Amino acid sequence: MFPAAFTLLTPSKLSAFFPSSSSSPHSQHLLLHPNNATRLSIFSKPKLSLLLPRLSSTNGPDATSSSTSGIDAVESTSSGLGDGYVALFVRMLGLDYDPLDREQAIIALWKYSLGGKKCIDTIMQFPGCINLIANLLRSESSATCEAAAGLLRSISSVNLYRNSVADSGAIEEINRLLRQSSLATEVKEQSMGTLWNLSVDEKLCMRLAKSDILPLCIKYLDDEDMKVKEAAGGILANLALNRNNHDAMVEAGVIPKLVKFLISNSEGSKVIKKEARNALLELVKSDDYYRILVIEEGLVPVPLIGAAAYKSFTPRLHVWPTLPDGTEIEKTPGKNSKYGASELLLGLNIDDKNANIDEAKANAIIGRTQQQFLARIGAIEMEEKTVSESSNDQLLTLLPWRDGVARLVLILELEDKSAIVRSAESIAGACINEHMRIAFKExxxxxxxxxxxxxxxxxxxxxxxxALERLSASNVVCRVIEAEGALHPLVSILKRSEIAGPVVEKALNIVARILDPSKEMQLKFYDGPVNGSEKMFDRTKSEVSAGLRSTEQAISETNLRNAILESGFISRLVEILKSSSPSLQEKAASVLEFVALADQTLASVISADIESGLNSVFQQKILKISADMESDVEEQFSEAYTIEFEEAGRAISAASRLMTRLLDNEQFQRKIDSSHFIGLLREILRSSVPLHHKDWVAACLVKLSFLSSSNTSNPINVEVTLYETIPRLLEQIKNSFSRETQENAVVELNRIVSEGVVDSSGAIISEGAIYPLVKLIEEGSERAVEASLAILYNLSMDSDNHSALVAAGAVPALRKIILAERPHWERALRLLRNLPT
Known part of the structure; x- marks a missing residue:
């Protein structure tokens, strides 16, 4: 009998300690050496080689017989026996042991940990073991690193021990390990798996984000091993749960890396696709800019509405097919399929000579066919079937462009109102560029x-x-919106005074785009008959084939005229001019200008008190605030005021253009107070409204003063010259890339200066035009040089301008002209004599 301080290690006990080969990470088995059935004291320093032979890569009969007990045998052994062996192997992890023994010990513990939480609890009973395990990640042996990382992965799978793993320095060691240029795939898999487990904890996830693990995860998304890719995707998905990490993730280029797993059917496993989708969805939901980046890469956010909602979908059967946008396809006689396949499989029955389907139409056909098929067989949203129906209103998924666009359009045909709302909102969010707008149109x-x-x-x-407002940003799609008959319901909506402000703004924006007077199509909207019958927007065969209009949805010109010119609608537009934001005022003025072009009598416009609306637009609050504001306060809010001035300028410009049109009507001329509006427009001309919005203000002011008998045109012309013409010409001289434009501008400016317009020189100096004028005498054409020299000579007549001319480099430029005896060198000499040298 042996003393109590000794434990006899027998082959049967060790075989009961280790799990079977089926549950271990390796195919090797740990066997007792036949000559080592020896009594060992737990206080001695045994060699692990006395307990275990070297690992063999072969599976002999002894290995099979010694591993038959498996995990069940481990669980059935007494706790005392298991604890004793774990203590022994933990001791073998010490730095004072042979590296090979430490390797065999860590492998044994890794295999043992695969037995489940009970085995992991047994290992973690020994203080300091986790530090010894993390230290082995520095080993030069690939097998040791794999086993150490694998054991850490097993331990970190238990919530209770994740902090212990992180505190042991495992994150830093794994980070160092993964940065090695050549690393075994098994080591990468176990290391990334450990980090994946740690990233589940919110605090540890933040710690991982600070450890520069993000570039490594993105790098390993391209790894050849799918398990490594899955772990990298899982870590990124967990990092994306914290919005503080989003900026760094996007800047590191995570979006295109993850998108590639979702746009290709052959790229990646279900796990990596799921993790990539989860990470991208977090980015999409957190920031509109990130959503745009995801869409640009080829994915569309689509709401999950529940498979039950698609049961209301009723596809049209036994009907000759059309393109998704409604374009009809001509039947080809004599080529119909015996079983009707020509009607079901659109495209197979189209002659190659006549077929002209571009990529957008082809994608629309394929996407519609696939999504309708999934809906008809009840397989749509099957991947998300585990999600509870009660939370579907907050859920999204990501689909490739073709499928996502078709799915969103399919939802619009359902009966579920909440689903339709979410689909329309998603369409609005997806219309980020012309490509997407055309895709939805098709x-x-x-x-x-x-x-x-x-x-x-x-x-x-x-x-x-x-959705329509976002789609109408495309001129092509805007024409289709009009052709489908959207104008009539939009006008009806705008006539209702009880509708909310956001609805008014977006509806009016669509109407203004449709009735834009600057478009040739709109200017001809109410043209008279062509050849006695056809109208501008009568449907033709070519328009039908292009999908612009369909017979059922065409609205007659008479009904449209009545809807637009109806007094209630015009009164509503005037009301918007009086009391709305500058943005709405701009749109209302644009639509009223179209009305003025359509109805030369202007009876309905004049009767609606249009002058009060114009008066409100011309008296923008921002102009009064700017006039009374201290300069330091203005600088403090300069960015906000710049935006407000821009919006106010657009509204004023649109109202000025409208008033210029109205002044052609004699009844309107007699009704308005010309002197009052002249005063308002002169104040606007002198204000800080952006220059590019003053052109119509100047035109309206000149026309108004010309028609007014109580004012002379000369003072008005001077102000227009100083505050609109000269600044506009100087802007062209300074910023235009066209030499011809610069030349024409400087010649016109010279004409104004030579005519002796009061304060014209001051306006040129204040706009900082001396530098570009000096540059023109060096690089411009002879015509431009002559005009520039004349302007600079006039400026040099005032000694107060000499310092500015010298600072702009006029002296050396003039000397070059004189010494080279270029044309106009005499004028340059006279100018040089005026300047201090």
Whole structure:
């Protein structure tokens, strides 16, 4: 009998300690050496080689017989026996042991940890073991590093021990390990798996983000091993849960790396696709800019509405197919399929000579076919079936462009109002560029959105208007919106005074784009008959093939004229001019200008008290605030005021353009107070309104003063010259890339200066025009040089301007002209004599 301080290690006990080969990370098995059935004291320093032989890569009969007990045998052994062996192997991890023994010990503990939480608890009973495990990550042996990382991965899978793993320095060691140029795939897999487990904890995730692990995760997304990719994607998904990490993730280029797993069916496993989607969704939901970046890479955010909502989808059967945007396809006689396949499989029955389907239409056909098929068989949203229906209103998924666009259009055809709202909002958010707007047009979204304008559900109506407003930014799509008949319901909506401000703004924006007087199409909207029958927007065969209009949705010209010229609508527009924001005032003025072009009598406009509306626009609050404000306060809020001045300038410009049109009507001329409006426009001309918005102000002011019998035109012309013409010419001289434009501007400026317009020299000096004028005499054409020299000579007649001319480099430039005896050198000499040298 042995003393109590000794433990006999027998082959049967060791075989019961280790899990079977099926649960271990290796195919090797740990066996007792036949000559080492020896009594060992726990206080001695045994060699692990006395307990275990060197690991073998072969599976002999002894290895099989010694590993038959498996994990069940481990759980069935007494706790005392298991604790004793774990203590022994933990001791073998010490720095005073042979590296090979430490390797075998860590492998044994890793295998043992795979037995489950009970085994991990047993290992973690020994203080300091976690530090010894982390230290082994510095080993030069790949097997040791793999086992150490694998054991840390097992321990970190238990919530209770994650902080212990992090406090042991494992994060820093793994970070160092993963930066090695050549690293075994097994080591990378276990190391990344450990970090994945640690990233589940919110605090440890923040710690990981500060440890520069992000570039490594992005790097390993391109690794050849799928398990490494999955771990990298999982870490990134957990990092994305904290919005503080989003900026760093996007700057590191995570979006295109993750998108590639979702836009290709062959790229990656289900796990990496899921993690990539989760990470990208967090970015999409946190910031509109990140959403735009994701869409630009090829994905569209699509709401999850629940598979049950798609049961209301009823596709049209036994109907000759059309393109998604409604374009009809001509039937080809004699080539119909016996079983109707020509009607189901659109495109197979189109002759190659006549087929002209571009990529956008082809994607629309494929996307619609796939999504309708999934909806008909009830397989749509199957990947998200585990999500509870109660939370679907907050859920999104990401689909490739083609599928995402088709899915959003499909949702518009359902009966669920909340689903329609979310789809329309998603369409509005996805319209970030012309490509996406055209994609929705080809997919048939315009027809459904216009149909939903007649819905009496307020949320649906607002979401649809929001989508149409974003789509109408494209001139091509805007024409389709008009052709589908959107103008009539939009006008009806605007006539209702009880609708909310955001609805008014977006609806009016669409109407203003449709009725934009600057577009040739709109200027001809109410043209008379062509050849006695056809109108400007009568449907032709080519327009039908282009999908611009359809027979069922065409609205007659008479109905449109009545809707637009109806007094209630015009009164509503004038009301907007009186009491709305500058942005709405701009749109209302633009639509009223179109009305003025359509109805030369202007009876409805004049009767609506249009002069009060114009008076309100010309008296913007920002102009009064700017006049009374201290300079330091203005500088403090310069950015905000710049935006406000820009908006006010656009509204004033639109109102000035409208008033210029109205002044052609004699009744309007007699009704308004010309002197009052002249005063308002002169104040605007002298104000800080951006220069590019003063052109129509100047034109309206000149026309108004010319028609007014109580004012002479000369003072008005002087002010227009000083505050609009000269600044505009100087802007062209300084910033235009066209030599011809610069030349014409400087010649015109010379004409104004030579005519002796009062304060013209002061205006040139205040605008900082001396530098570009000096540059022109060096680089400009002979015509431009002559005009520039004449202007500079006039400026040199005032000695107060000499310092500015010298500072701009006029003296050396003039000397070059004189010494080279270039044309006009005599004029240059006279100018040089006026300057101090």
């Amino acid at each position: 997919a048939g979204a315009i027809k459904d959105l216009v149909r939903l304008l007649y819905c009496d559900h307020n949320e649906v109506q607002f979401a649809v208007i929001q």
